[in-house]
Amino acid sequence: MSPPRTDESSDEALTDGTSDREARPGYPERGGIDVFDSLLIRQPIAEGETEAVRGLLADWVDGHRGGDARTLLPVDGVTLVTLFLDDGGFGRTGRAGDDAGRGDALLWYVEVADGGADGWGTPDATVRSASPLFETGLADLLTGEATVHAGDRDGHRYVTHVTNPHRRERYANAVGRPLVAPVAGDELPIPVAIVSLALERGIPSALAARAVDLVNWLKRFDRVQSWARDETDTVEAEAMYTESLLLETIGDRQVVHYYMETEDMDRLYEAFYESDDWEARVSERLFRRVLADPAAFLEPPLETDCEVLIHAVDPGRP
Incomplete structure (x- = not known):
């Protein structure tokens, strides 16, 4: 990591939200899934x-x-x-x-x-x-x-980190x-939340951990990683800016630490439930089966x- 910056200057943002530099040093060109x-x-x-x-x-x-x-x-x-x-x-x-x-x-x-x-x-x-x-x-x-x-700490599993490619604007x-x-x-001015969501003890927690391990293994392949990074239609429809999920082993169960930065909480839930995207529907069914309290996550608004x-x-x- 580079040393902390010592200058106090900052670029002026243009009216569309861009700056006079397209990206900071070391930044990727755009957001997506598992970019940051x-x-x-x-x-x-x-x-x-x-x-x-x-x-x-x-x-x-x-x-x-x-x-x-x-x-x-x-x-x-x-x-x-x-x-x-x-x-x-x-x-x-x-x-x-x-x-x-x-x-x-x-x-x-x-x-x-x-x-x-x-x-x-x-x-x-x-x-x-x-x-x-x-x-x-x-x-x-x-x-x-x-x-x-x-994700690299004992007892933790990285799940995913999603950023809207248009979140700057x-x-x-x-x-x-x-x-x-x-x-x-x-x-x-916008909803930001962090919440810990417990999974059901026993088989649901064990299966969730194994599934995350499998997905992370698949992400090692460039073709899978490239495909996943561009699957951002859902976050754009939901006006989600940033979403992060981390799985932690706590006692005899798994707990998801979930962070969210979004433009509008109502729009997020409306888009999620109105979407016919197979990932959204599979995710909903999965959460209802594995979360100890599905309503805390699936019924709006999400309470931080x-x-x-x-x-x-x-x-x-x-």
């Missing part, structure tokens, strides 16, 4: 310091209203950052009761052009060294070891150029497990 990588970093907040974290983030955002993901996390290849406040519930579904009392945490969702790049092997250290939030005192409000959720039209928002109760504190994108992202 994603990871989650859970940093525990010291007891009693949750409101101090809120205040620190609010103050920082007030001073960077014209910023973007490069302002929040200036590391080459970072295209999207969402900061969530986790009240202890993220990933708890299906866990043993001994961690039920864990406290609040700052949860980072980070999309990167290459999750295998140097530095992302130690993502918590990379975030702490690069983000200006830590220069303003955030480190003093956190405690304990961070937890990293990513769509986002600019829907949100505009200032891309750091919201914080401390401001209304987010964690409160959004900051959502920032790179306006030059594919």
